Amino acid sequence: MTAQFRFPRFFVTTPGPCPYLAGRTERKVFTELSGPNASELNDALGRIGFRRSQGVAYRPTCVDCQACVSVRVVAGEFRPNASQRKLMRRHADLDISVCKPWTTEEQFALLRRYLKARHPGGGMAQMDELDFADMVEQTPVKTHVVEYREPAANGQPGKLVGACLTDTQSDGVSMVYSFFETEDDSRPGLGTFIILEHIRRAAESGLPYVYLGYWVEGSARMQYKTRFQPLERLSAGGWHRFEAPPLPAEGTGAGFPAPSKLGQLI
Template structure:
């Protein structure tokens, strides 16, 4: 008699240049997400630091580096600081909606602008529209694209200026990938607004966490994740507080 759930097989990638820390190499361990139990597997792996990309769950498995640390926001305790309140007020007119995981030309063009503005030399810079469609649509779990639009005018749909591919789990929202118009007039901090909107969406749904992926010790472009409190990090002893002192040190 066969077992109802087969234990997943894990694989390890070859070492490659680290995209976050110069001079370092990265290696990942990964497994496929497929079959009737893909959602349960994705959630179980997410709680031990894995992230999803299409139908694959992965996490860093570097031989000589532990800089990548999974972090998640506790939605019930979050209180925006003065700067965050200004960002919320500035963008309070945006219309956010959770859409089915189906790619559109409008989303892809926004992604292209975002990559050109923020990550022109990054590994995603050469993505074409089919690559983006795979990124959005090849999902074996409960996923959606949260769109952020300017207010409608004269009955026409407002311009798309932000989006986030988001997985809904039983304990929270996992922000798979967000992108936005980083040069939108009068809207600095749009990426931060998207995170706070996810906190409010999770809280309204009674979900305790928003999973932000990896905080990378030593990578300046990943430090924004520590601005959201209370924050937890995954340690060898499980999820623990990301100490407020640690966060203060990062911005002193």
């Protein structure tokens, strides 16, 4: 006898200010990820544009706006450009570890520095250690934290300079949220490097895609995602190649906004 399938129940948030496009409002549709089939449900929803935060999968459902577009990198076909190859060589000495989804004081301190420098007025700016622990540790799917450290010295681990909360799905990896050191001039482009390293990791594992969340038309802070080609975007007709013009110069990357409170998600 097969187990009874329970179709998920979906809910819609009340409208709120859009964090990316001034003067607009946003709503999200969401459902709970729970039970023995949480991973399968998360995989299926991820292929139609949903993102995960803790035990919830969500996607924008704004009445008069379709600016948020799900995008993913085709990992096996990706070839870094000259600037990206330079970044990969510059940071090739970093020690990279795949850790269980369990938070540390060092991670939280790095997150606080990152938010203060990059998103001082954002929805995550007031996160405390419990909020951070909820964001990382409350997961019903296969999740890990990838840490990036300076080389070890005298038998001791090096300084933590980057981290990414990452989900592994059946067809790729989903970068839930990344944050990194912004005060060290000797480590430029860490955000870009973290994406590049995830693309390499997915390709070597035989996983076809790296999900980058939403590209938001009209939002300058989301344009960096178009630098990772070939890129696909999700439309009503499915996934298609997407070649939006990139920004004129390489930036330092950005974290993927997926804080712990649903009202702040994008």
